Each structure stands twice: as structure tokens, then as C-alpha cells.
Amino acid sequence: MNKPSTKTPKPIQRQITLLILLLFLASAGVRFAGLSAAWATAETDVEVTDTFGSDMCIPDPAFSTMMEDLTAREARLLAAEVAIEQKRVDVELSRQAILEQLAILEEAEMRLEAGLAASSTASEDDLSQLTAVYQAMKPKVAAELFEAMDPEFAAGFLVRMAPESAAAIVSGLEPATAYAVSVIVAGRNANALKE
Known part of the structure; x- marks a missing residue:
């Protein structure tokens, strides 16, 4: 008969190999973690030295x-x-x-x-009203008033009057006064034509 084999079956061999591999990896991880912690503490203890010198901080004048x-x-x-x-x-x-x-x-x-x-x-209203008063007067009475007036002032009223009323008053004036007033009236119109 056949002898039972002393070899372990293959699946168990694989499992054992896998277990050993995991133990190695865990051991490496623990060692690496311890090494990293040592490096970290070693870095904090390192003294920084000034490699450029103290003259680097002096500003240029x-x-x-x-x-x-x-x-x-x-x-x-x-x-x-x-x-x-x-x-x-x-x-x-x-x-x-x-x-x-x-x-x-x-x-x-x-x-x-x-x-x-x-x-x-x-002023214009006053002059118009006064002209109307002189026009309404009897020509002989108005002529006496116009005789007493300055010829320029009298000419201003005569120009404003209706021609019939003005003619009646001028006919009652002394010839010298009538002439002076007529010259002033004519002079006003002459100046109006030139302008």
C-alpha cells in the first residue's frame, strides 16, 4: 500500500509562507516607524548656523x-x-x-x-392824459399855456395831439413861438429819417 505522504498539502504551505511574509512586513513597519520618530527628534535638535555671515543684514548706505x-x-x-x-x-x-x-x-x-x-x-400814461387835457381845452386857452412853456416841451405835446387840435393851438401862438415850435417838430422828424 501506499504510504501516506509526509509532505504538507500545498494550500497550507502557501498560508504559512504568507504568514511569515506578513510578520516580516510588520517588523519592517515597526522599525521604520521607530526610525522616523528618531529622525524627527534629531531634526529638532539640529542647530542652525549662519552660512551667509552677519554682514548680510547691513543695508547699503x-x-x-x-x-x-x-x-x-x-x-x-x-x-x-x-x-x-x-x-x-x-x-x-x-x-x-x-x-x-x-x-x-x-x-x-x-x-x-x-x-x-x-x-x-x-410817465407815458401821464403824458397821454395831459395831452388829452390840452386837446380838450379851447384852442385860445391852450395857446396861452403853450406860450408860457419851453418850446421843446410844447413841441412834445403838439406831436402827440391830433393834427386838427395841434393846428388850432399853433394858430393861437405868437409868430416867434409858433416858428420855434415848428422848427423843433421838423427837426425831430429830420433826425428820425436819418436814424
Whole structure:
């Protein structure tokens, strides 16, 4: 008969090999972890040395001078900006004051024009009414009044009157007065044609 074989079956051999391999890997992992911790503590104990020397931190005098110049220039620019802004504010305030004064002047001008127009209209109304009074008078009585008037003043009324009324009054005037008034009236029309 056959003898039972002393060899272990293959699947068990594989399992044992796998178990040994896992033990080796676990041992390597533990050793590696311990080594990493040792390296970490060793790195914190390392002293840093200055490889460049202490003269590297001393600034160049030209650089310091340049920085001082730049700082001074920046201060001057800031002061100039402040001055310009102040001038802009002053100009704006002046402009506002000018606009306010201009509005006051325009209002005063409108009031003056309205006053002049009212005065002119009132004066014109007064002259028209007085002319109507002289026109309504008897020519002989009106002629006596016109004799006493300055010839230019009398001519102003005669020009405003209807031609028939003016002719009746002029016919009652002294010849010298009638001539003077006629010359003034004719002179007004002559100037009107030239203009």
C-alpha cells in the first residue's frame, strides 16, 4: 500500500509562507516607524548656523539715502495733493459765492427793469392824459399855456395831439413861438429819417 505522504498539502504551505511574509512586513513597519520618530527628534535638535555671515543684514548706505529721498518726495507729494485739494475747495466756494451774487444781481436787474417799465408806462400814461387835457381845452386857452412853456416841451405835446387840435393851438401862438415850435417838430422828424 501506499504510504501516506509526509509532505504538507500545498494550500497550507502557501498560508504559512504568507504568514511569515506578513510578520516580516510588520517588523519592517515597526522599525521604520521607530526610525522616523528618531529622525524627527534629531531634526529638532539640529542647530542652525549662519552660512551667509552677519554682514548680510547691513543695508547699503545708498539704499538708505534713496529710501529717505523717496520718503521725503512722498511727503512733498502728499502736501501738494492737500494744497491742491484745498485750492479746489476754495475755488468751488468762490464759484458758489459768485453764483449767489449773480443770482442776486439778476433779481435786482429784473426788479429795476420792472420798475423802469412801470415808471416809463406811468410817465407815458401821464403824458397821454395831459395831452388829452390840452386837446380838450379851447384852442385860445391852450395857446396861452403853450406860450408860457419851453418850446421843446410844447413841441412834445403838439406831436402827440391830433393834427386838427395841434393846428388850432399853433394858430393861437405868437409868430416867434409858433416858428420855434415848428422848427423843433421838423427837426425831430429830420433826425428820425436819418436814424
